[in-house]
Amino acid sequence: MEKEKISGIQLFLxxxxxxxxxxxxxxxxxxxxxxxxxxxxxxxxxxxLLMQVYVAISLLNPSKALVDILxxxxxxxxxxxxxxxxxxxxxxxxxxxxxxxxxxxxxxxxPETPMVVxxxxxxFILVYAVNxxxxxxxxxxxxxxxxxxxxxxxxxxxxxxxxxxxAFLPVLExxxxxxxxxxxxxxxxxxxxxxxxxxxxxHLNKKDKLKNVVFLSAVTSTIVVIIVFFRDIIVLGSDLMxxxxxxxxxxxxxxxxxxxxxxxxxxxxIGGGIKISVCIYAAARALxxxxxxxxxxxxxxxxxxxxxxxxxxxxxxxxxxxxWSEKVWPYYSFPFQIAIPLLLLLLSLxxxxxxxxxGTKK
Amino acid sequence: MAIVLAVFAVxxxxxxxxxxxKKEPARVFVIYFLFxxxxxAVSLLLAAGRRPSSPAQWIExxxxxxxxxx
Amino acid sequence: xxHRKGKKRTGIKLTAFLLVLPLLLTGCWNNxxxxxxxxxxxxxxxxxxxxxxxxxxxxxxxAAIQSTSSGKGKGGSSxxxxxxxxxxxxxxxxxxxxxxxSVIDKKLFLSTAQILIIGENLSRDGIGEILDFFQRDHxxxxxxxVLVANGATPREILEVETDMDAIPAVYIKGTVENxxxxxxxxxTMLIDLIKDxxxxxxxLAIGQISKTGENEIxxxxxxxxxxxxxxGWLGPYETRGYLFATNKVKSxxxxxxxxxxxxxxxxxRSKGKINVTFKNGKxxxxxxxxxxYANVGGYEGRGKLDPDHLIKLEQSLAEEVKKxxxxxxxxxxxxxxxxxxxxxxxxxxxxxxYWKNAEKNWDVIFSMLPADVRVDARIMRTGISKSPVKxxx
Numbered sequence: 115m116e117k118e119k120i121s122g123i124q125l126f127l128x129x130x131x132x133x134x135x136x137x138x139x140x141x142x143x144x145x146x147x148x149x150x151x152x153x154x155x156x157x158x159x160x161x162x163l164l165m166q167v168y169v170a171i172s173l174l175n176p177s178k179a180l181v182d183i184l185x186x187x188x189x190x191x192x193x194x195x196x197x198x199x200x201x202x203x204x205x206x207x208x209x210x211x212x213x214x215x216x217x218x219x220x221x222x223x224x225p226e227t228p229m230v231v232x233x234x235x236x237x238f239i240l241v242y243a244v245n246x247x248x249x250x251x252x253x254x255x256x257x258x259x260x261x262x263x264x265x266x267x268x269x270x271x272x273x274x275x276x277x278x279x280x281a282f283l284p285v286l287e288x289x290x291x292x293x294x295x296x297x298x299x300x301x302x303x304x305x306x307x308x309x310x311x312x313x314x315x316x317h318l319n320k321k322d323k324l325k326n327v328v329f330l331s332a333v334t335s336t337i338v339v340i341i342v343f344f345r346d347i348i349v350l351g352s353d354l355m356x357x358x359x360x361x362x363x364x365x366x367x368x369x370x371x372x373x374x375x376x377x378x379x380x381x382x383x384i385g386g387g388i389k390i391s392v393c394i395y396a397a398a399r400a401l402x403x404x405x406x407x408x409x410x411x412x413x414x415x416x417x418x419x420x421x422x423x424x425x426x427x428x429x430x431x432x433x434x435x436x437x438w439s440e441k442v443w444p445y446y447s448f449p450f451q452i453a454i455p456l457l458l459l460l461l462s463l464x465x466x467x468x469x470x471x472x473g474t475k476k
Numbered sequence: 477m478a479i480v481l482a483v484f485a486v487x488x489x490x491x492x493x494x495x496x497x498k499k500e501p502a503r504v505f506v507i508y509f510l511f512x513x514x515x516x517a518v519s520l521l522l523a524a525g526r527r528p529s530s531p532a533q534w535i536e537x538x539x540x541x542x543x544x545x546x
Numbered sequence: 547x548x549h550r551k552g553k554k555r556t557g558i559k560l561t562a563f564l565l566v567l568p569l570l571l572t573g574c575w576n577n578x579x580x581x582x583x584x585x586x587x588x589x590x591x592x593x594x595x596x597x598x599x600x601x602x603x604x605x606x607x608x609a610a611i612q613s614t615s616s617g618k619g620k621g622g623s624s625x626x627x628x629x630x631x632x633x634x635x636x637x638x639x640x641x642x643x644x645x646x647x648s649v650i651d652k653k654l655f656l657s658t659a660q661i662l663i664i665g666e667n668l669s670r671d672g673i674g675e676i677l678d679f680f681q682r683d684h685x686x687x688x689x690x691x692v693l694v695a696n697g698a699t700p701r702e703i704l705e706v707e708t709d710m711d712a713i714p715a716v717y718i719k720g721t722v723e724n725x726x727x728x729x730x731x732x733x734t735m736l737i738d739l740i741k742d743x744x745x746x747x748x749x750l751a752i753g754q755i756s757k758t759g760e761n762e763i764x765x766x767x768x769x770x771x772x773x774x775x776x777x778g779w780l781g782p783y784e785t786r787g788y789l790f791a792t793n794k795v796k797s798x799x800x801x802x803x804x805x806x807x808x809x810x811x812x813x814x815r816s817k818g819k820i821n822v823t824f825k826n827g828k829x830x831x832x833x834x835x836x837x838x839y840a841n842v843g844g845y846e847g848r849g850k851l852d853p854d855h856l857i858k859l860e861q862s863l864a865e866e867v868k869k870x871x872x873x874x875x876x877x878x879x880x881x882x883x884x885x886x887x888x889x890x891x892x893x894x895x896x897x898x899x900y901w902k903n904a905e906k907n908w909d910v911i912f913s914m915l916p917a918d919v920r921v922d923a924r925i926m927r928t929g930i931s932k933s934p935v936k937x938x939x
Binding site: 221280283287350353354367368370 | 684687688689737740741742744745894895896897898901902
Binding site: 428 | 507
C-alpha cells in the first residue's frame with residue numbers, strides 16, 4: 115500500500131498538466147494542416163479510450179503500480195525486463211520534454227543562453243519537486259495547472275479581433291490519410307504517454323473516482339487543444355500555421371497592443387514541469403522497486419542528470435527533434451503505450467477470472 | 477570540459493556524502509554510478525565536440541530494420 | 547545536542563541560499579541595459595545597383611527627445627537631433643543588420659521598429675527572400691507596418707524631418723493608421739505579408755508611401771505584387787475600391803455628383819464580401835457585394851434634400867462606390883493579372899477539387915473572369931442642416 119495519497123482533483127489536474135505538457139507550445143496534429151481539428155477529435159476519442167485501458171489495468175490490480183503488475187502477470191524475469199524497458203521509456207520521454215522546453219526557451223525567450231544551462235536549471239528545480247514527494251506534486255498541480263487553460267482563454271479572447279472564421283476550409287483537401295496519421299500521432303503524444311501514471315494511480319485516495327477523473331481530464335484537454343487549434347488557424351491561416359515552429363507562441367505575438375508571450379512560457383513551465391516530474395518520478399520509483407531500494411529519492415538525482423545529458427545528446431538541432439518526434443516517436447511508443455498495456459489488460463482479465471483473490475506479496 | 481567535470485564532481489560529492497552517512501547498500505552505489513558514469517562519459521564526449529550516435533538514432537535504425545518505418 | 551546541530555545546519559543552508567540569490571539579479575544571460583542599445587524606430591530595405599541589400603535604420607535618441615519636447619521654441623541649433631539615420635550594405639538582411647555595427651556604436655534593438663519601408667527596386671526583384679529574415683528573427687514585432695516606397699529610396703523617406711512628431715517613424719505609422727478613416731492606403735502589417743506570402747490564392751498588396759516635399763511624406767495608394775514581385779500601383783481611389791471589396795473600409799469620404807455641384811458622403815460603415823460563382827464546375831464570375839451606410843457630410847451645390855432626392859442620392863453613391871471597385875478590379879485583372887482580392891482563396895476553400903488543377907494558372911483564369919459588382923448604399927443621417935448654404939437662384 116502507498117502511504118502518500120493524492121485527492122481526485124489533484125490527480126485530475128496533474129493529468130491535465132501532463133497532457134498539456136509540450137502540447138501547449140507545439141500544437142499537435144499539425145501534420146493534417148486544415149483538417150487537424152478532425153484529427154484532434156479522432157485522436158482525442160481514441161486517447162480517452164486508451165486511458166480507460168490504463169484505468170482498467172489499475173482497477174484490476176488494486177494498489178499496485180506498473181512494475182508490480184508487470185512482474186505479477188508476466189513472471190519475474192520477463193516482467194523485470196519489460197519494466198526496465200519502461201524505465202528507459204520514461205527517462206527518454208522526460209528528456210524529450212526537457213529538450214522541447216529547452217528549444218522553445220532558447221528560440222524564443224533567451225536566444226543567447228546555452229540550452230544546457232536552461233535545461234539543467236529547470237531539471238534541478240524539478241528534482242527538488244520530485245524529491246518532495248507525490249503529495250507535494252499533487253498540490254503543485256492544484257496550484258498551478260488551472261493557470262494553463264486560463265492563459266489559453268485569455269490569449270484566445272485577446273485575438274478574437276483578428277479573424278478569418280472560414281480559415282479551416284476546405285475540409286479533407288488531401289483525403290483522409292494525413293488525418294488518420296495525425297490522429298495516431300495525437301494518440302501517442304500526449305495521451306499514450308500517460309502510461310507513466312500507472313505508477314501514480316495507486317496513490318489516489320478514492321479508487322472509485324479514478325475512472326471519472328481520467329475520463330474528464332482527457333476530454334478537457336482535447337477540448338482545450340481544439341480551441342487552441344481554431345484560434346491558431348483563425349489568426350494565422352493554415353499556411354503560416356503549418357510553417358511556424360511554435361504555433362501558439364506565434365499567435366500570442368499577434369495580440370494587438372500588448373505583449374503577453376511570456377504567458378506561453380509560463381504554460382510550458384507548468385505543463386512541461388509536471389510532465390517531466392511525473393516521468394522522473396515514475397522512472398525513479400520503478401527502478402527502486404525493481405532493485406529493491408527502499409526510497410526512490412536516492413535515484414532521482416542520477417536519473418535527472420542522465421535525462422539532462424540525454425536531452426542534449428539526443429538531437430543535433432531542433433529540426434531533427436521535430437522530425438524524429440513526428441516520424442519515429444509514434445512507432446517507438448506503440449509497444450509501450452498500446453501493445454503492452456493491452457496485453458496486460460488481457461492477462462489481468464484472465465487471472466481475475468481464475469482467482470479473484472490472487473495476490474502476491476510485494 | 478572543466479565545467480562539466482566540476483559540475484559532476486559537485487553532484488557526485490553531494491550525493492555520496494548522503495549515501496555514506498546513511499550507510500546505503502551496495503546496489504544503490506552501483507545503480508547510482510551506472511547512471512552517473514554514462515552521463516559523464518556522454519557529456520565529456522559532447523563537450524569535446526564529438527557527438528556519439530544517440531539512442532534516438534538507434535531506435536530509428538532499429539525500427540527501420542524491423543520494417544515498421546521505411 | 548542534535549537539535550543545536552540541526553539549527554546550525556539550517557543556518558549554513560540559509561546563508562548559502564541567500565548568497566546564491568544575488569546571482570539571479572544579474573538577469574538574463576545577454577542582458578543589455580537601455581543605454582547600451584540603439585532603439586530602432588523604423589527600417590528600410592532596398593536593393594543597390596550591385597544587387598546587394600541596403601538596410602537603413604532610423605534610431606531614436608531618448609535623451610534628445612526629452613530635450614526637444616521640453617526645449618521647443620527656444621531656438622538653439624545645438625539641440626541634438628531626436629533620431630539619426632544610418633545605412634549599411636550586405637549580401638543578406640542579417641549581414642546588413644550586423645554590418646551596421648561598424649558605423650554605429652551600440653547594438654540595434656529591432657523589437658521597437660514600427661515601420662518597414664521596402665524600396666521599389668527590391669520590390670521589383672521580389673521580396674520573398676528578405677521577408678524570411680523578418681519572419682524568423684525573434685526580435686521582430688509582427689504588427690509593424692510595411693510600406694513600399696514609390697519614387698524615393700527608403701533612406702530618403704526615413705530622413706524626413708517632420709514638425710508633427712519628433713520621431714518620423716511614429717509620424718509615418720500615424721498616417722497609415724488613419725487609413726481606417728480615409729480608406730485610400732492599404733494598411734499592411736508584417737504578419738499579413740507573412741501569411742499571404744506563400745499563398746497562390748491571394749497576391750500581396752502593400753501600402754504605398756511617397757515623398758511629396760522636402761519634409762513631407764504621403765501614404766496613399768497600394769503597391770500590387772505578383773508572386774512576390776512588384777508589378778504596379780493602385781491610385782488612391784482604386785485602393786479604396788479594393789478596400790471596399792475586401793471589407794477593410796471603416797470610414798471614408800465619397801464625393802457624389804449632385805445636380806448642381808457635389809455632395810460629400812461620409813461612409814459610416816461598410817461591409818464587403820467577395821465570392822466566385824461557379825457554373826458547371828467552372829468559375830463563371832467574380833462577385834463583389836458591398837453594403838455601405840453613409841451620412842451626408844457636405845452639400846457643395848444647390849438643391850434641397852428631400853426623400854426622393856435621398857433615394858437618388860443612395861443610388862448615385864452606390865454607383866460611385868461601384869465605379870471605384872470596378873476600377874480596382876479592372877486594373878488588377880487586365881493590367882496586372884494579380885489576384886490581390888483573394889478570390890483564389892475563396893475558390894480554394896469552397897471548391898478544393900477545382901482549385902487543385904487551377905492553382906497553377908489561377909492568374910490567367912482570374913484575369914479572364916467577368917466581374918459582377920453589387921453595391922447597396924443607405925443614407926442614415928443628413929446632418930443638422932436641411933438645405934445647403936447657397937440658395938437657389
